[in-house]
Amino acid sequence: MKKAKIIVITGLIAIILFAFVVAVSMNRKNSVTARTVNFIIEESKISSISLANFDVKDTFTGSPQMDTIFDIYLDKFDNSVWQLGYDNANKIYKIHFTNLNTKEEKDLKLKKREADLIAGGKILSDEHNIYAGIEDTLFIVNKKTWNVKSRKLPIERFKIDEQLVPDKNFVRNNYIIDMEKIGNNLAISRNCSTALLFYNLESGDFSTLKLPPSFGTVNELLGIESKDLLFVTNFYSGKKDFTIRNKFGCLNLKTNEFDIFELPIDYLFAYKEDVYGVSPSEGLIKLDKNFKKIESTNINNLNLLSPIIPSDMGLWFIGSDITINDFSDEVLPVNNTKFYYSADITKPVEYVGLFSPKDKSIIKYYLPLFEAGSVYGGSSLDLEKINKEPRKGFELITKILPGKDNSVILIKGFGKALEVKP
Numbered sequence: 001m002k003k004a005k006i007i008v009i010t011g012l013i014a015i016i017l018f019a020f021v022v023a024v025s026m027n028r029k030n031s032v033t034a035r036t037v038n039f040i041i042e043e044s045k046i047s048s049i050s051l052a053n054f055d056v057k058d059t060f061t062g063s064p065q066m067d068t069i070f071d072i073y074l075d076k077f078d079n080s081v082w083q084l085g086y087d088n089a090n091k092i093y094k095i096h097f098t099n100l101n102t103k104e105e106k107d108l109k110l111k112k113r114e115a116d117l118i119a120g121g122k123i124l125s126d127e128h129n130i131y132a133g134i135e136d137t138l139f140i141v142n143k144k145t146w147n148v149k150s151r152k153l154p155i156e157r158f159k160i161d162e163q164l165v166p167d168k169n170f171v172r173n174n175y176i177i178d179m180e181k182i183g184n185n186l187a188i189s190r191n192c193s194t195a196l197l198f199y200n201l202e203s204g205d206f207s208t209l210k211l212p213p214s215f216g217t218v219n220e221l222l223g224i225e226s227k228d229l230l231f232v233t234n235f236y237s238g239k240k241d242f243t244i245r246n247k248f249g250c251l252n253l254k255t256n257e258f259d260i261f262e263l264p265i266d267y268l269f270a271y272k273e274d275v276y277g278v279s280p281s282e283g284l285i286k287l288d289k290n291f292k293k294i295e296s297t298n299i300n301n302l303n304l305l306s307p308i309i310p311s312d313m314g315l316w317f318i319g320s321d322i323t324i325n326d327f328s329d330e331v332l333p334v335n336n337t338k339f340y341y342s343a344d345i346t347k348p349v350e351y352v353g354l355f356s357p358k359d360k361s362i363i364k365y366y367l368p369l370f371e372a373g374s375v376y377g378g379s380s381l382d383l384e385k386i387n388k389e390p391r392k393g394f395e396l397i398t399k400i401l402p403g404k405d406n407s408v409i410l411i412k413g414f415g416k417a418l419e420v421k422p
Contacts, residue, residue: 032251032258034212037291039261041282044297044360052363052422054352059409059419062098062105070121072411074401077127078143084123084132086113093121093134095141108146110139122179131186133176138186138199151199153188154206158195160217165192166242180230182223182253187230189218196232196251213238215249215260222268224275228253231268231275248277250291259291271310271357278308284315286357297360302353306397311406313422315355318397318410319364322349350397352410352420365420367397 061072066085073082083096095108114135121134130141140149156174165171171192178189188197194217195210211218211232219235230251237243248265251258263285268277275287282296306318348366355362399411407421 030208031210032212032256034215034249034258034260037259037261039263039292039294041285041294041296044295046297046299046362047360049362049364052354052365054365055421056352056365056367057419059417060098060100060103061409061411061417062096064096065107066094066096069398071123072399072401073123073125073130074403074409075125075130076404077125079404082123082125082130084121084134095123095130095132108141108148110134110148111137111150120175120177122176124179124181126181131179131181133179133188135175136190138176138179138188151204151206153190153197154208156190156193156195157208158193158210160192160194160236160238164238164240164242165236177219177235178221180221180223182225182230183228187221187223189221189232192217192236194218194238196230209251209256211249211258212260215247215258219245220267222270222275224270233265233268245280261291261294263294267307269308269310271315276308276310276315276357278304284308284355299355302362305350306400308355309400309402309408311402311408313354313356313406315357316400316402316408316420317353317355318350318400319353320350352408354422367418 061081062083064083064085065087066083067088069083069085071084073084075082079100081098081100083098084093085096086093091113093110093113095110096105097108098105110132111134121132123130123132125131125143128143130143132139132141136153138151138153140151141147153174153176159171159174162168162171174190174193176188177191180187184201186199186201188199190197194213194215195208196218198207198209199205200207215232216234216238217236219233221233222231223229224231230253231248232251233245233248235244237246245266246264247260247262248268249258249260264279264281265285266278266280268275270276277285277287278299279285279296280300282294283298283300284296286295286297288294302317302319303322304317305320309316348369351364351366353362353364395412395416397410397412401409401411403409403419403421405421407419410418410420412418
């Protein structure tokens with residue numbers, strides 16, 4: 001009898017020890033070692049700004065029948081464009097595919113709207129699949145067969161305190177903000193989440209990595225696969241004054257070490273072997289190899305209207321000589337595009353810029369003004385009066401994409417685009 005009791009007690013101790021080891025192991029996997037980086041900012045100046053004659057022509061990117069487009073992906077694997085958006089008439093999210101070689105177009109319906117708000121979305125690609133994230137669902141589309149596999153994301157366990165965001169409804173909608181493919185995993189950021197979600201493309205399993213509360217909520221992602229690094233920007237800072245985008249972090253995927261940079265950042269991108277970003281306080285920034293020094297180039301006075309697109313020739317962007325607020329009090333749709341107008345504008349102000357990080361020089365190509373057509377819009381506007389007034393303006397470039405041979409594609413509206421070559 002004593003022997004049986006000893007066996008039972010020994011077994012219970014073994015189970016408890018096993019549970020403890022598993023708990024510690026899971027905790028280690030699901031948390032990070034965080035540290036704040038002490039970095040030095042070195043200022044750099046733009047050396048010259050000149051004008052250039054780029055080759056600019058209309059190009060075709062498809063004609064999606066969608067009211068809202070969340071994301072556009074130019075797929076270099078098969079020279080196609082994938083557009084992720086929302087069809088309001090049918091209350092459904094869908095993907096619009098355009099083959100730029102054959103001009104073939106087709107739609108792929110994804111799901112009916114479920115969230116209280118129309119969520120944003122993210123779309124990206126590799127050689128074999130398209131990955132789309134909408135609301136709380138991940139869609140994987142096989143390019144050859146068009147078979148769709150969907151996975152519902154696990155319930156979000158790590159949310160920001162409702163008291164630390166301006167609207168409590170935001171916390172209830174944990175839709176996908178951004179995705180980044182790095183190795184065999186998709187890294188996913190979700191609205192109002194203080195953790196990163198990973199989806200293993202081989203096993204089909206989800207795992208969560210909790211970030212320190214002081215970082216705030218996760219936002220945009222940038223993966224550097226060759227170095228096993230994942231950069232993360234924050235959105236809500238976790239402060240009661242609702243500060244947003246006040247820091248970014250670098251996660252080592254091998255060690256789970258998470259370096260935090262106390263620097264406001266709008267977005268990050270990779271150029272060749274370096275990591276760059278755009279900061280509202282420091283302009284264009286470049287991190288050194290050890291992430292201890294940050295080179296800052298003041299481009300804030302360029303009034304950036306777009307993210308920056310890297311190419312072998314340099315960094316492309318859309319800029320303006322004056323701020324949009326100075327240009328127009330109203331932003332109105334004209335022929336399915338956003339159009340900025342003013343009776344006072346007599347010369348072009350919106351331009352395509354190409355910045356050379358090596359020479360610190362910028363060359364500009366100004367996009368032409370044109371006479372505004374009929375304007376339609378909000379009920380509070382005196383449309384009859386507006387449409388009688390002579391005015392010139394420009395169509396807002398809603399998206400800038402990397403093209404072939406160092407070119408960029410400027411998306412102006414549904415099916416309207418320009419190709420710009422140096």
